[in-house]
Amino acid sequence: MNPSPATLTPILHDVFRQVVENLPDGIGTRLKPGRQVTRHGTRSTVLLSGIWDRHLPTCVVDPRYFKYEHVHDPEHFYSGGTDWYLQFYLNPNRIYQNPGELIGRLRPALEAVRIPGFEWHCAPNWIGVIHRFNLPFHPQRLTDYLVPRYTRLVRTIHPILIPILDAFQRDGSAAERAAVIAGRQPARVRNVMPGPRSAELSRSVSKRMRQQVLSAYAHRCARCRRTPEAAGSPLDLDHAKPVCRGGLTQVENLQPLCRDCHVWKGLRILRFAPQAP
Numbered sequence: 001m002n003p004s005p006a007t008l009t010p011i012l013h014d015v016f017r018q019v020v021e022n023l024p025d026g027i028g029t030r031l032k033p034g035r036q037v038t039r040h041g042t043r044s045t046v047l048l049s050g051i052w053d054r055h056l057p058t059c060v061v062d063p064r065y066f067k068y069e070h071v072h073d074p075e076h077f078y079s080g081g082t083d084w085y086l087q088f089y090l091n092p093n094r095i096y097q098n099p100g101e102l103i104g105r106l107r108p109a110l111e112a113v114r115i116p117g118f119e120w121h122c123a124p125n126w127i128g129v130i131h132r133f134n135l136p137f138h139p140q141r142l143t144d145y146l147v148p149r150y151t152r153l154v155r156t157i158h159p160i161l162i163p164i165l166d167a168f169q170r171d172g173s174a175a176e177r178a179a180v181i182a183g184r185q186p187a188r189v190r191n192v193m194p195g196p197r198s199a200e201l202s203r204s205v206s207k208r209m210r211q212q213v214l215s216a217y218a219h220r221c222a223r224c225r226r227t228p229e230a231a232g233s234p235l236d237l238d239h240a241k242p243v244c245r246g247g248l249t250q251v252e253n254l255q256p257l258c259r260d261c262h263v264w265k266g267l268r269i270l271r272f273a274p275q276a277p
């Protein structure tokens, strides 16, 4: 008999409880499971359950595409030939801020992971570490099978994720974050005061503004003061207060950073004042 969301949900909650018991506190307390097993939006026989990190910066990453996931896929749409799979996965297209930076740090770390039975998976919209398996459905057997493997997966992957996730900071309500992601001003703010102009809400910087910022900083990195030639990379214009945290595209909120300093700064709010070279 095939499982349904109703039969799988309590099993997965039980698995989650046991996995967390086996994890160090610093990892277990960060994790939260989905409330219930759900059907895939377009493939209704595919059943999904997920585990997330509470520190996942949802203004940066779409949480539906950055998680641990256990999947029942009886028609083998995604599994590559097995009825079940267990994975950590992310979709690089669903990272909304500095995806190059996040993927640049995560990808090589994930690719280097070695867990018996798991393999590295890499496609443009799906990278991760996956274990595929077949198992006739039986609640206790599924639990016994999943707990050690899920534990090993999280125990291995999470120490890689923690410093990266914590380099990002989240703030604002879900509605504010959604509005920022959509490039709009949050509705309740729009109603009470005249908001910033749309150019200020957009991430893109005009040529004129770019020149203005670069010359204020003498065409050097605002942090390390190197020229692009010395840094070996062009200067990026960084939002001192990131757009996803409500920062605006204004000269006062922009600063040139070399690639190294840009990666180092991440999504923190940090402003380096212009200075004579």
Ligand SMILES: [Zn+2]
Binding pocket: 221, 222, 223, 224, 225, 226, 231, 257, 258, 259, 260, 261, 262
């Ligand atoms: Zn620099």
